[in-house]
Amino acid sequence: MVNGSPNFLVDNAVALANDYIECGANQTQPLNYMNYNSFSAAQKVVFVQTLMYNYTTDATIMANVDAGLNITYSTDPDILERWYTLGLWVTYSYMYTPCMNWVTTMGRSQYLQSIFTACSQSGSATYNMCLDWYNVGMWFWTPLSRTVVEDCLYLS
DSSP states (O other): OOTTSHHHHHHHHHHHHHHHHHHGGGOOOOTTGGGGGGSOHHHHHHHHHHHHTOTTOOHHHHHHHHHHHOGGGOSOHHHHHHHHHHHHHHTOGGGHHHHHHHHTTOOOHHHHHHHHHHHHTSOHHHHHHHHHHHHHHTTTSOHHHHHHHHHHTTOO
């Protein structure tokens, strides 16, 4: 593979995510973890998606990733959508408040849909927390976004 080719760039993101998964509960950072900071936006999305699609990713792994990369406070909505969705699936409570702040002040239904779908699939405590988020955000969202969230939470 040639450096800079699409496959090479994707492979780097996947490899780093797999390195974090291999670190598991050890709470150690992979040797190459700082490479994330030089990834393109697309590579960062691939990194988070790789974590999402690995059944062994749990809240401990997310905490380790966050300790090294601080993804919970990213400013990229494509990354946050996936990161927060994963966090809801695995009950990564550290990101609940930042996620609530983000979803209640961001009105794009594309991002709201995956997060609130995860809310409805993650158990009653998470669902009830997301109902609170809905009650805060509903006044900010457009009617379309509000309807999308209501559908995700089975309120309509």
